[in-house]
Amino acid sequence: GQNIDQPTEMTATEGAIVQINCTYQTSGFNGLFWYQQHAGEAPTFLSYNVLDGLEEKGRFSSFLSRSKGYSYLLLKELQMKDSASYLCAVRDPTSGTYKYIFGTGTRLKVLA
Amino acid sequence: SQTIHQWPATLVQPVGSPLSLECTVEGTSNPNLYWYRQAAGRGLQLLFYSVGIGQISSEVPQNLSASRPQDRQFILSSKKLLLSDSGFYLCAWGGQYNEQFFGPGTRLTVL
Numbered sequence: 001g002q003n004i005d006q007p008t009e010m011t012a013t014e015g016a017i018v019q020i021n022c023t024y025q026t027s028g029f030n031g032l033f034w035y036q037q038h039a040g041e042a043p044t045f046l047s048y049n050v051l052d053g054l055e056e057k058g059r060f061s062s063f064l065s066r067s068k069g070y071s072y073l074l075l076k077e078l079q080m081k082d083s084a085s086y087l088c089a090v091r092d093p094t095s096g097t098y099k100y101i102f103g104t105g106t107r108l109k110v111l112a
Numbered sequence: 113s114q115t116i117h118q119w120p121a122t123l124v125q126p127v128g129s130p131l132s133l134e135c136t137v138e139g140t141s142n143p144n145l146y147w148y149r150q151a152a153g154r155g156l157q158l159l160f161y162s163v164g165i166g167q168i169s170s171e172v173p174q175n176l177s178a179s180r181p182q183d184r185q186f187i188l189s190s191k192k193l194l195l196s197d198s199g200f201y202l203c204a205w206g207g208q209y210n211e212q213f214f215g216p217g218t219r220l221t222v223l
Contacts, residue, residue, distance in 0.1 A: 004155075033211055042202055042214035043156070050209075087156065091210060098144065098210045099171070104155040 002026050004103035006088050011109045012078055020073045020106045022088030030098070031091040034062050034073045037105065038084045046086075047073070075108075083110045114139035118203050118215035125222055131176075131190040133218050135203030138184065144206035145186040147178055148214075151199040162186060198222045 003025045012018040024032070031050045035043035049055055049064035049071060061074040073086055085105040092099050115138045125131060137143055147159040158171045160178035168178050175194060179187045186203055198221050204212040 031209065035212075042217045043212075045207070045211045045213065048209050048211055089156075089212075098206065099161070100146075100156075100158060100212060102148075102156040102158075104153075 002092065002101050004088055004090060004101055006086075006103040006106045008104070009107045009109070011111060013111050014078055014080060016078050017074065017076050018078060018108065020075075020086050020088075020108065022071045022073070022103060024069050024071070024088070024090045024101075024103075026090050026092050026101060028092045028094035029066060029090060030093040032062075032064055032071050033089045033091070033100070034060075034071075035087040035089065036084050037087060043087055078110050080110050080112065083108060114205070114207075114213065116203060116205060116213060116215040118201075118218055120218060121216065122219045123221070125193050125220065127195055127222055128192050131188070131193055131197070131220070133188040133201055133203075133220075135186040135188075135215055136184055137186075137205050140184070140205065142183060144210065145180065146204040146206070146212065147186065147188050148202045148204065149199045150202065156202070160188070193222045195222050 005023045033048050034046040036046050037043040047062040049062050054063045059076045064071045085107045087105045088103040089100050117136045144163050146161045148156045150156050162168050162180045176190050201218045203215040
């Protein structure tokens with residue numbers, strides 16, 4: 001079956017570092033994506049991994065291990081505006097075109 | 113640059129009424145387009161996707177339908193809404209890496 005698991009909620013302090021984990025089991029794999037979604041708004045694209053390793057983009061980094069079906073999103077120097085839900089999604093090409101399977105998201109609360 | 117529009121932003125409809133949500137994309141041609149629904153406390157559920165005019169793939173059997181009458185227009189419809197159709201409806205298009213760029217969404221409440 002198709003399954004993506006993320007923790008439901010995390011709390012961290014302003015200025016700290018937080019790691020949000022994502023594990024996946026899908027029929028096929030052609031990329032893992034992270035999105036940020038503030039309450040009441042649409043998700044916005046953060047990062048994309050298709051090969052194993054770390055991708056860094058400013059304060060945000062994303063890691064992928066395809067053999068373990070595992071990814072994490074690392075947020076450094078947390079700011080209050082980082083309070084949001086973070087969605088992990090896998091692109092599954094087994095249908096012949098690109099379908100995306102989303103996790104339910106991790107709600108991150110950043111405390112002052 | 114590419115822009116995606118959705119309307120209306122919010123909608124309150126009675127059970128059994130029809131629905132039409134519209135999505136248009138600017139700044140790109142022949143995009144892959146997607147409709148998602150996000151129900152309270154649940155993940156994004158892919159409803160439909162389209163790789164071209166008149167080409168619609170349905171992911172979840174239900175009382176919704178989609179159409180793509182023009183290259184950059186994607187419409188979500190229903191003849192009779194159910195209570196379970198309430199949710200946040202998002203249109204998206206696929207970028208360079210087929211990452212999803214989402215429109216602002218329509219929040220639908222069915223009473």
